[in-house]
């Protein structure tokens with residue numbers, strides 16, 4: 001009865017290794033569109049749950065961990081930018097502001113669901129045009145919520161964080177460690 005990480009994110013795989021090496025990776029392909037009237041908190045929890053449940057259906061004997069990370073600025077969800085133009089826009093929006101990062105984790109085992117939302121607050125310094133365009137050119141923003149990676153070159157943009165650094169990176173390891181040990 002092993003542990004499955006329902007995530008294609010190499011960062012989550014690395015972080016989970018801080019807890020255990022004894023897991024396999026089975027990414028979940030789900031519909032990530034948000035529902036009308038859904039709050040960002042509800043959305044991120046639903047995404048993590050959906051990923052865990054999708055993989056749990058294929059592996060009913062396993063313990064499955066699903067995760068989702070979003071950046072929220074002024075109640076607006078910033079997902080992955082996918083294009084350089086969108087990445088530029090997001091970073092311009094985050095410059096000089098404080099935003100929220102929500103990571104939800106969901107553990108499914110024997111149809112029992114345990115979930116947790118870990119919110120953090122991140123404040124960016126005012127960014128210059130050149131800082132934004134140079135960072136976008138690295139392509140680092142493309143696959144990351146809010147178009148930045150705190151663990152990468154965007155470390156230089158961050159004035160302050162309140163919350164859990166690892167949650168901002170995509171996996172709140174202390175919370176996950178506790179969830180795994182409760183079961």
Ligand SMILES: Cc1cn([C@H]2C[C@H](O)[C@@H](COP(=O)(O)OP(=O)(O)OP(=O)(O)O)O2)c(=O)[nH]c1=O
Pocket residue numbers: 006007008009011012027028051067068069070071080101143144145146148149150151168169170
């Ligand atoms: C804000 C921020 C996000 N991210 C990443 C974490 C997530 O991988 C990504 C958000 O996308 P997610 O949809 O949460 O995850 P994913 O598509 O990478 O992987 P999967 O759905 O299979 O689990 O943004 C960072 O790496 N650093 C950061 O500072």
